Amino acid sequence: MDSKATQTLLNELVETLKEGQKGYAEAMTDVEDADLKDTFKQFAVQRSGYINEIEDQMFKLDLKPDESTSVTSKVHRAFINLKGLVTGKDRESILNECERGEDVAVKAYQAALKAEGLPSALQSVIEKQYQGIQAATSTIKSLKSAA
Known part of the structure; x- marks a missing residue:
């Protein structure tokens, strides 16, 4: 895999992770259930x-993290509806949205793991994550099933 393709792949993973991090951080501050917090x-x-x-x-x-928002995240923001759901404090809806976000992250990692020619250290990090x-x-x- 050439460096440009590797950079794109890693930037997409970083963007997916940032969306998840923001979504969970936002939910954590607004949800009332201690176990969910x-x-x-x-x-x-x-x-x-x-x-x-990853960075x-x-x-x-010698690859640069992309500071702009990627096309992938513009098309599908995994946690975009979480803020609205949290304000309603509906546990099941919040968990449904989190599950949807997790599914996006799983797909991003599965795609990354299919990439050929990644350095072994990078491959190990992606597999662990x-x-x-x-x-x-x-x-x-x-x-969710307990809710």
């Missing part, structure tokens, strides 16, 4: 850490 805080911190890891890999590969995204998705689905 803690879960959302954990996932916001997780996404922030993932952003740092660190980009630095090592994908496992964390899958665990977060499972947690959201469990909370």
Whole structure:
């Protein structure tokens, strides 16, 4: 994979992570349920850490993080409706929106994992993060089915 394609792929992952981090941070401050607050805080911190890891890999590969909003995030903002749902404090609706956002993140990571020719260190970071995204998705689905 050439450096331009790698840069694009990583910028899309970073943008997906930023959307998730913002969505969870916003939900965490507005939701009343203590268990959801803690879960959302954990996932916001997780996404922030993932952003740092990817950007660190980009630095090592002499690639630049894109500071503008990507086309992908303009087309599908995973957590765009979360603020409105949180103000209604409907637990099931909030979890539905979080699940939708997690599904977007899973698809982004699956696409990244299909990319060929990534440096092994970068591939390892993406695989580790994908496992964390899958665990977060499972947690959201469990909370949703318990709601």
